[in-house]
Amino acid sequence: MKHRVIQWSTGNVGFHSLRHLIRHPDVELVGVHAHDPAKQGRDAGALCGLPEDTGVVATGDVEALLALGADAVVYTAKGETRPQEVIPELAGILRAGIDVVSTTPIFLIWPAHAQPEWRDPLEQACRDGGSTLYVNGIDPGFSGDALPLAALQLADRIDEVRVQELVDYSTYEDPDFTGVSFGFGRDADYTPPLALPGVLRGAWGGMVELLAAALGVKLDEIREHYDRVYAADSFETPMMSVPRGGCEAVRFQLEGVVDGRVRIVTEHVNRLRDDAAPDWPRPPADRAGVHRCIVTGNPGVQLECFVTGEDGDHNTGGVQATATRLINAIPAVRAHAPGIVSSLDLPATPSRNLARD
Ligand SMILES: NC(=O)c1ccc[n+]([C@@H]2O[C@H](COP(=O)([O-])OP(=O)(O)OC[C@H]3O[C@@H](n4cnc5c(N)ncnc54)[C@H](OP(=O)(O)O)[C@@H]3O)[C@@H](O)[C@H]2O)c1
Known part of the structure; x- marks a missing residue:
C-alpha cells in the first residue's frame, strides 16, 4: 500500500523532495502546494526539473489539498522567519488528520525546546486531528x-x-x-x-x-x-x-x-x-x-x-538528504501515536528503496 503524500512548497528543499517523492516506488504523490502564483497550475514534474509530467498540478488552494485524503505532508516551506504564518498552516494540516514530516521550524527538532506559544497550538492540532508532527533534517537533525x-x-x-x-x-x-x-x-x-x-x-x-x-x-x-x-x-x-x-x-x-x-x-x-x-x-x-x-x-x-547530490555537489547532497531524512520517516511517523515527536521517539528510519534497475 503506497503512502499518499502531498509536497508542501517547492523551494530549495521542496524541489528535491518532489524529485524523490515522484520517483519513490512506495509513494503516490497526490498534491503539491506552491505559494508562488507563477508555480501554481504547473505540473509537479516540471517544477522539479523532471522530464515527465505527473498529472499532479501545484496549487495554492489549501482546502482542496486538505480534502485529498492524503496520509502525509512533506512540509518544506520557509519557516523560521515566518512562524506566525507557518504554525497555523501546520496546525490546519494536522487538524485535518494528516501526519506531517517537516524541515521547519527547526526549533521543533526537540519539541520541549520550542516556545509554548508555537508548540501548544501544534500539540492541540495533533490531539484534534489524531495526527503526528516530526521536524528534522540533516543539520539540525x-x-x-x-x-x-x-x-x-x-x-x-x-x-x-x-x-x-x-x-x-x-x-x-x-x-x-x-x-x-x-x-x-x-x-x-x-x-x-x-x-x-x-x-x-x-x-x-x-x-x-x-x-x-x-x-x-x-x-x-x-x-x-x-x-x-x-x-x-x-x-x-x-x-x-x-x-x-x-x-x-x-x-x-x-x-x-x-x-x-x-x-x-x-x-x-x-x-x-x-x-x-x-x-x-x-x-x-x-x-x-x-x-x-x-x-x-x-x-x-x-x-x-x-553526502553527495545527484549533480555531484555536496551542498545538493545536503539539501537532498534533508528531504530524504523526512521521506524515510513517513512510515514510522504514520505508525506513531498522535503528538509532536522527536528522533528519540521514533525507531531508526532507513531507506528501504533498494534500486530495482
Ligand atoms: N534541518 C535542516 O537540515 C534544514 C536544511 C535545509 C533547510 N531547512 C529548513 O527548511 C525550510 C526550507 O528551506 P529552503 O532552503 O527550501 O527554503 P526556500 O527555498 O527559501 O523557501 C522554501 C519555500 O517556502 C515557500 N515560501 C517562501 N516564502 C513564503 C511566504 N512568504 N509564504 C508562503 N510560502 C513561502 C516558497 O514555496 P513555493 O516556491 O513553492 O511557493 C519557497 O520556495 C527552511 O525553514 C529551512 O530552515 C532545514
Whole structure:
C-alpha cells in the first residue's frame, strides 16, 4: 500500500523532495502546494526539473489539498522567519488528520525546546486531528541525533560529545536566507541575525537539548559563540559575490554545560572558499564538507558523514538528504501515536528503496 503524500512548497528543499517523492516506488504523490502564483497550475514534474509530467498540478488552494485524503505532508516551506504564518498552516494540516514530516521550524527538532506559544497550538492540532508532527533534517537533525547516537553506542565513559558541520557553502545557492542570516559577504559593521543573543540557541539549541535527554543529563545552560573572518580580496561564488572586507567564513558553537563543564557541543564552520580561516576545523583534504561526531572519552569515537547530490555537489547532497531524512520517516511517523515527536521517539528510519534497475 503506497503512502499518499502531498509536497508542501517547492523551494530549495521542496524541489528535491518532489524529485524523490515522484520517483519513490512506495509513494503516490497526490498534491503539491506552491505559494508562488507563477508555480501554481504547473505540473509537479516540471517544477522539479523532471522530464515527465505527473498529472499532479501545484496549487495554492489549501482546502482542496486538505480534502485529498492524503496520509502525509512533506512540509518544506520557509519557516523560521515566518512562524506566525507557518504554525497555523501546520496546525490546519494536522487538524485535518494528516501526519506531517517537516524541515521547519527547526526549533521543533526537540519539541520541549520550542516556545509554548508555537508548540501548544501544534500539540492541540495533533490531539484534534489524531495526527503526528516530526521536524528534522540533516543539520539540525541527523548530525545531532542519528550520528551521535550511533557513535555513543561504541562509547563508555564520555567526556564530551561534539557534533560538527564543516561545510563549504559556496555552492549553496541560498543567499537570501543562509547568506543574510550568517552574515556572508557583509563587513564587520553588519550584525547578522545569527550573532544576536539567543538566535543560535533558538535555532540549534534543540540539538543540544535532544542529546542531553539522550544522555539523561540536565543542562545548566547553553552558551553561544559566533565568529567570522573577512576576505582580503574580492571573489565570486555561486552563492554570492564577496567584496574585499566581506565575511568569507563563519564559525559558531553552542555549548551544553552540565555541572559546570562543557559536555555537549554543536559546532559549525562554513566557508565560502576553501582557503578561508585556515586555522579553523575543516573537512578531510579531499572533501568540501563533512558532518562529524567526536566522542571524547574512553574509548574515543569519531564518525564522519559525507553526502553527495545527484549533480555531484555536496551542498545538493545536503539539501537532498534533508528531504530524504523526512521521506524515510513517513512510515514510522504514520505508525506513531498522535503528538509532536522527536528522533528519540521514533525507531531508526532507513531507506528501504533498494534500486530495482
Ligand atoms: N534541518 C535542516 O537540515 C534544514 C536544511 C535545509 C533547510 N531547512 C529548513 O527548511 C525550510 C526550507 O528551506 P529552503 O532552503 O527550501 O527554503 P526556500 O527555498 O527559501 O523557501 C522554501 C519555500 O517556502 C515557500 N515560501 C517562501 N516564502 C513564503 C511566504 N512568504 N509564504 C508562503 N510560502 C513561502 C516558497 O514555496 P513555493 O516556491 O513553492 O511557493 C519557497 O520556495 C527552511 O525553514 C529551512 O530552515 C532545514
